[in-house]
Amino acid sequence: MNGEGDGNSGYRPEFVAALQLFARVSEAMHARGLQRPILVGGAAAEFWSHSAVTTGDFDICTTRQPELEEEMQQAGFVRPSGAGAMLKGWVHPDLRLGFEVVAEVPMDGNIEPTRLRLIRPVGETALFRVISVEDLIADRMGQYASRSAPDRINQARMLLSLHPDADMDYLERRTREESMGDYGVEDITG
Amino acid sequence: MNAAPAKKAWAIMASKTSPAEPPEVVTETVIDMAELGKLLAARRKAANIPHLPRNAGTDRTPSKQALLDEIAKLGAKW
Numbered sequence: 001m002n003g004e005g006d007g008n009s010g011y012r013p014e015f016v017a018a019l020q021l022f023a024r025v026s027e028a029m030h031a032r033g034l035q036r037p038i039l040v041g042g043a044a045a046e047f048w049s050h051s052a053v054t055t056g057d058f059d060i061c062t063t064r065q066p067e068l069e070e071e072m073q074q075a076g077f078v079r080p081s082g083a084g085a086m087l088k089g090w091v092h093p094d095l096r097l098g099f100e101v102v103a104e105v106p107m108d109g110n111i112e113p114t115r116l117r118l119i120r121p122v123g124e125t126a127l128f129r130v131i132s133v134e135d136l137i138a139d140r141m142g143q144y145a146s147r148s149a150p151d152r153i154n155q156a157r158m159l160l161s162l163h164p165d166a167d168m169d170y171l172e173r174r175t176r177e178e179s180m181g182d183y184g185v186e187d188i189t190g
Numbered sequence: 191m192n193a194a195p196a197k198k199a200w201a202i203m204a205s206k207t208s209p210a211e212p213p214e215v216v217t218e219t220v221i222d223m224a225e226l227g228k229l230l231a232a233r234r235k236a237a238n239i240p241h242l243p244r245n246a247g248t249d250r251t252p253s254k255q256a257l258l259d260e261i262a263k264l265g266a267k268w
Binding site for chain 2: 008016051054080088089097120
């Protein structure tokens with residue numbers, strides 16, 4: 001981090017600081033010859049929504065969790081003392097946020113790897129990976145279809161309105177896959 | 191649509207052993223977050239897109255709730 005903060009990007013400063021840290025951890029993994037972890041879930045939604053959606057925890061995918069946790073400790077993350085057995089994540093006391101490895105690969109491995117995006121955070125030279133906005137929208141629609149999160153369709157619609165240049169063919173296919181065929185692009189735009 | 195949750199649950203369980211790690215594509219273009227932020231800020235302003243309410247939190251896993259509880263102890267509420 002070079003202390004530039006969020007500059008004029010419009011993202012939340014706390015979110016920018018978190019992504020700077022995530023990028024440095026990712027770069028450390030890359031320097032070890034390992035793949036950078038992948039940001040998914042609510043933090044990916046905040047990234048692609050320009051902080052219109054906000055989150056305090058970061059879901060990550062990696063097949064190299066032990067190595068990632070080593071790097072996270074080096075970056076100041078701690079496993080809270082006395083935490084219950086349910087806690088799998090790590091928190092950063094200064095940034096007051098949490099990271100959790102939720103899976104080895106994003107979305108059950110159904111994404112196209114070439115769709116993953118490599119990001120340089122504001123004020124940082126290190127890079128991190130994030131799922132594509134198309135896969136994120138499909139993920140939101142899958143949660144909506146499961147009826148466990150009826151508010152997710154609003155996120156999907158907002159994300160698509162922010163990204164009119166999204167690959168509609170890929171979005172249609174992925175939305176159908178994630179919603180078990182129930183929904184497609186027209187349900188998001190309509 | 192009623193069968194979707196069950197099928198999805200099966201897919202999630204099945205993913206524990208089958209998928210390979212997506213490879214890094216070293217030739218892809220790096221997205222500059224500062225530039226993306228300017229673009230999205232303009233689109234948000236043009237479309238009058240507000241901040242959305244935080245997730246209802248009704249579908250959190252026990253580990254996720256435990257993590258959020260620990261974050262709350264640090265003074266941040268989510």
